[in-house]
Amino acid sequence: MKRSxxxxxxxxxxxxxxTGLVYGALRxxxxxxxxxxxxxxxxxxxLQWLHVVTAPLFVFALGLIWRCHVVQKLRSGAPQRxxxxxxxxxxxxxxxxxxxxxxxxxxxxxxxxxxxxxVGTSSLFCAAFAAHLAARVRRGRA
Numbered sequence: 001m002k003r004s005x006x007x008x009x010x011x012x013x014x015x016x017x018x019t020g021l022v023y024g025a026l027r028x029x030x031x032x033x034x035x036x037x038x039x040x041x042x043x044x045x046x047l048q049w050l051h052v053v054t055a056p057l058f059v060f061a062l063g064l065i066w067r068c069h070v071v072q073k074l075r076s077g078a079p080q081r082x083x084x085x086x087x088x089x090x091x092x093x094x095x096x097x098x099x100x101x102x103x104x105x106x107x108x109x110x111x112x113x114x115x116x117x118x119v120g121t122s123s124l125f126c127a128a129f130a131a132h133l134a135a136r137v138r139r140g141r142a
Contacts, residue, residue, distance in 0.1 A: 001069045005061075012061040015054040017126045023047035024119065055099055062092055084132035091125040 023044065030041040073085060098118035105111040 001065060005064050005068065008057075009061040009065055012054065012058040013126070013129055016051060016058045017122070017129075019047050019051040019054060020122060021126075023051050052103065055096075059096060062096075081132055081135045084128050084135055087128040088125060088132060091121045091128060095121040095125050 026041040026047065027044050030044070031038045032041070033039070070085075070089065073082075095118065098114050098121060102111065102114040102118050105114055
């Protein structure tokens with residue numbers, strides 16, 4: 001995989017994952033009370049915008065590394081980092097799909113389902129991505 005492909009992939013995951021994590025934390029745990037009732041954190045709309053705007057960069061990065069990394073590793077049968085790679089692959093599509101469905105849902109029940117599904121798949125994806133990178137660093141030291 002080319003160095004530029006790695007950079008785009010790592011940057012996209014950092015941007016989307018970071019904005020999603022901070023957005024979720026502030027949206028669901030960052031409200032305060034004023035004299036009129038609960039008030040959301042003032043950065044919530046900006047973080048939501050940044051998360052939604054940077055998400056296509058992640059989808060682009062996934063497409064960028066698809067043939068030169070994902071398909072190549074699947075075909076080669078290389079065992080190193082196979083488990084974390086397969087976990088990443090299994091979460092990328094549902095994470096992307098639930099993010100899209102979350103944006104277009106109008107029914108509150110469906111919207112809540114997509115939120116939970118998106119948070120779950122995204123959390124698993126980010127944990128697997130960190131483990132995938134950590135396994136690479138571990139292998140480099142061995």
